[in-house]
Amino acid sequence: MHSEVRNAKRFQQEVYALVRSIPVGKVTTYGTIARALGAPRHARQVGQALAGMSEDDDAPAHRVVNCSGVLTGEHAFGPPGTMRALLEAEGVTFREDGRVDMARRLWDPGPE
DNA sequence: AGCATGACGCCTA
DNA sequence: ATAGGCGCCATGC
Numbered sequence: 001m002h003s004e005v006r007n008a009k010r011f012q013q014e015v016y017a018l019v020r021s022i023p024v025g026k027v028t029t030y031g032t033i034a035r036a037l038g039a040p041r042h043a044r045q046v047g048q049a050l051a052g053m054s055e056d057d058d059a060p061a062h063r064v065v066n067c068s069g070v071l072t073g074e075h076a077f078g079p080p081g082t083m084r085a086l087l088e089a090e091g092v093t094f095r096e097d098g099r100v101d102m103a104r105r106l107w108d109p110g111p112e
Numbered sequence: 113a114g115c116a117t118g119a120c121g122c123c124t125a
Numbered sequence: 126a127t128a129g130g131c132g133c134c135a136t137g138c
Contacts, residue, residue, distance in 0.1 A: 008135070030120055041133055047119035048135065066120065073119035 011037070012049040018109065019050070019059040025091040026107035027100055029067045036109045051076065062086040063107075069099035 014037050022028050031043040039045070050061045050073060062083045066072045077083040084094070093101050 004135085011135095031122095034120085041121095042135090043120040044118065044133070045120090045135060049119095051119055061119085064119075068121090071119090076119065 008045075011039070011042075011045065012052060015046055015049040016053070016057065016059040019061060019064060021109065022060060022063040022107055025105070027063045027065050027069075027087065027092060027102075027105050028107045028109075029065060031067055032106075032108050033064065036112060038111070047073065063090075065100050067102075069095070069102040071100075 015033060018033055018036060019028075029043075030046040031040075033046045034040055034042040037046075046064075050064060053059065053061055061073065062077060064073060071083050071087075074080065074083045077086065087100070088094070092105055095101050
């Protein structure tokens with residue numbers, strides 16, 4: 001157990017905590033989360049952290065999309081269409097092209 | 113140590 | 126508006 005791994009785990013926990021505060025009906029992005037955590041160049045690591053989430057985690061990871069409103073984490077929610085269904089059930093609206101309407105649904109906690 | 117991979121995002125044409 | 130190129134950085138082999 002090296003310190004690098006510990007830090008990665010702590011980062012992972014911080015990501016989950018922030019994801020848990022995303023309001024129902026809203027979405028945020030990997031980059032937005034990274035910035036909020038003071039690590040603006042770690043958008044990829046945010047995705048990595050979510051990929052490592054265990055089944056029983058309560059964090060609503062389906063509310064995290066990429067900066068274009070594309071559901072890039074869709075594959076982690078079982079059958080195709082599941083992630084979108086979860087979001088629509090919460091009132092998230094989609095554009096005709098299948099992307100989330102970011103202009104109206106983006107949630108940004110800002111730097112803390 | 114080097115190379116590939118990825119739930120990313122900015123810049124450019 | 127959008128597709129490609131490229132920078133970024135943790136992980137695994």
